Amino acid sequence: MTTRAGSADLPLHGGRVPHWLGARMSALGAVMAEAIVLEYGRDEFLRRLAHPFWFQSFGAVIGMDWHSSGITTSVIGALKRGLGPKARELGIHVCGGRGRHSRATPAELLAVAERTGLDGDALARASRLVAKVDSAAVQDGFELYLHGFVVTDDGRWTVIQQGMNGERRQARRYHWLSEGLESFVDSPHAAVEGRGQGTIVNLADRRAAASRTGQVALLAELGPDRIVAEALKLDGGGAGQPAPTPEPQPAQPLLPHLVMPRHEEVRPETVVARRLHGALAAAAERGPVDFPDLLMTPGVGARTVLSLAMVAEVLHGAPCRFSDPARFSLAHGGKDRHPYPVPTAVYDRTIAVMKSALRKARLGEAEELAALRRLDDQARRLEAVAEGPSVDAFMARERRMSPACGGRSVFGWEKGESDVAGPAA
Structure with missing residues (x-):
C-alpha cells in the first residue's frame, strides 16, 4: 500500500478568516469529524483527510474559499480548535499548522504521547x-510552510503539508497516510504528479536507491569539501561525450491530484449541475418527511435542508463524488462573496441540526443521523431525473436572498431586502 495519498495544486490567496466565520468553521468541522468517526471509525476519518479532493470539498462545505491555498491552513486550524476539547473523547489529536505552529509539531506529538502512551519519539x-x-x-x-499532523490514540496518522512557489504564485499540498507504511525513502509516494514545471529531483523513488547509497558512500569517503571541488570540475565538463542511454523505467501508478483554477468565482463548468439538482430535489422531497420539526421552525425551510444534503454527502459520499469541490461551496458560500456571502442563518441552523443529531446518537437515538444518510441516498437517486436551475441562476438567486439569510462576508453584512420569493432559509 502507498503512504503518499495524493496532492493538490492551488493558487496562492491572501487574506484572513474573520472570527465570525472561523468560529463557525471550527464548530461545523468538529461535528462533521465526530459524525464520521461515529459512523465509520477513526481510521476512515484519516483516510478522508488524506484524499485531496475530499479535503478540498470539506473545506468548501464549511465556508472557506473553495479554490485557494488558504483552505489548507483554515481546515487544519478549524479542526485543531474544534477537536482539541474532544481529543480525549474521540482519540484524535491535531498537531502543527502554519509557520511557528509547524515547527512546534514534534513537541506537540511528544505531549500527545505522554497522555496516551504512544511512542512520542517515533511520532x-x-x-x-x-x-x-x-x-x-x-x-x-x-x-514547505505548513505541516499538519493528525494522530489517533492507536498511533495511526495522516499528514497534510503545503509548499509555496512564490514565482508562480502557486501552492502545492501533499497528503500522507501511515496506513501500510514500509519506508519513508523507498517509494513512499505512489507517484509525484502535477503540471509540468521543469525537472523534478525525486530521491525518494525506489529507482534512486543506488543514487542514495552512492551519495552516502561518497560523503563518507571524500567529505563535503572534496565533493564540492569535484562537482565544480564536472560543471560544464564532458562536452562531446555521448550521453548514456537511459534504461527503461517501469511506469508508476497515478495518485489523486487536484488542480484548482486561479479564478475565484464559481463558474458553471466547475460544478456538476446534475449533482446540484439531485441535492435540491432531495431537500424538497426528504425535508418534510425527515425534518418536520426543523421545517416548523419559523424562518427555516428547504434552504437549510439543501445545506444539510451537501454536508451529508461529505459525510457519506464515495471518492468519485468529490471531483467538483466548487459545488460544496454552494452550501455555505464564502468569505469573499464567492459564490455568494455566507448565509449565517442557514449556517447556524446546519450546526444546530448536526449537534442535535450527534447528541441523540450518543444516547442511542440515531434517527436524526440516519435521516442525513437518507438525504444523501435520495440525492444520488434523483440525480438522473431531477431538473433545476442553472448554476448561474442558482447563485444569482442566492445573492438576491442573501440579506434575508443573514448574508455576511469580509466586506460586511449584506444590506437590502430580498427581492425574490422562495423557500425560507
Whole structure:
C-alpha cells in the first residue's frame, strides 16, 4: 500500500478568516469529524483527510474559499480548535499548522504521547521525515510552510503539508497516510504528479536507491569539501561525450491530484449541475418527511435542508463524488462573496441540526443521523431525473436572498431586502 495519498495544486490567496466565520468553521468541522468517526471509525476519518479532493470539498462545505491555498491552513486550524476539547473523547489529536505552529509539531506529538502512551519519539521522527521527504528528497520548486499532523490514540496518522512557489504564485499540498507504511525513502509516494514545471529531483523513488547509497558512500569517503571541488570540475565538463542511454523505467501508478483554477468565482463548468439538482430535489422531497420539526421552525425551510444534503454527502459520499469541490461551496458560500456571502442563518441552523443529531446518537437515538444518510441516498437517486436551475441562476438567486439569510462576508453584512420569493432559509 502507498503512504503518499495524493496532492493538490492551488493558487496562492491572501487574506484572513474573520472570527465570525472561523468560529463557525471550527464548530461545523468538529461535528462533521465526530459524525464520521461515529459512523465509520477513526481510521476512515484519516483516510478522508488524506484524499485531496475530499479535503478540498470539506473545506468548501464549511465556508472557506473553495479554490485557494488558504483552505489548507483554515481546515487544519478549524479542526485543531474544534477537536482539541474532544481529543480525549474521540482519540484524535491535531498537531502543527502554519509557520511557528509547524515547527512546534514534534513537541506537540511528544505531549500527545505522554497522555496516551504512544511512542512520542517515533511520532516526532515520522513528522520530521515526512517534511524532509517533501522538501529535500523531492525537489519540485515548492518550499514547505505548513505541516499538519493528525494522530489517533492507536498511533495511526495522516499528514497534510503545503509548499509555496512564490514565482508562480502557486501552492502545492501533499497528503500522507501511515496506513501500510514500509519506508519513508523507498517509494513512499505512489507517484509525484502535477503540471509540468521543469525537472523534478525525486530521491525518494525506489529507482534512486543506488543514487542514495552512492551519495552516502561518497560523503563518507571524500567529505563535503572534496565533493564540492569535484562537482565544480564536472560543471560544464564532458562536452562531446555521448550521453548514456537511459534504461527503461517501469511506469508508476497515478495518485489523486487536484488542480484548482486561479479564478475565484464559481463558474458553471466547475460544478456538476446534475449533482446540484439531485441535492435540491432531495431537500424538497426528504425535508418534510425527515425534518418536520426543523421545517416548523419559523424562518427555516428547504434552504437549510439543501445545506444539510451537501454536508451529508461529505459525510457519506464515495471518492468519485468529490471531483467538483466548487459545488460544496454552494452550501455555505464564502468569505469573499464567492459564490455568494455566507448565509449565517442557514449556517447556524446546519450546526444546530448536526449537534442535535450527534447528541441523540450518543444516547442511542440515531434517527436524526440516519435521516442525513437518507438525504444523501435520495440525492444520488434523483440525480438522473431531477431538473433545476442553472448554476448561474442558482447563485444569482442566492445573492438576491442573501440579506434575508443573514448574508455576511469580509466586506460586511449584506444590506437590502430580498427581492425574490422562495423557500425560507
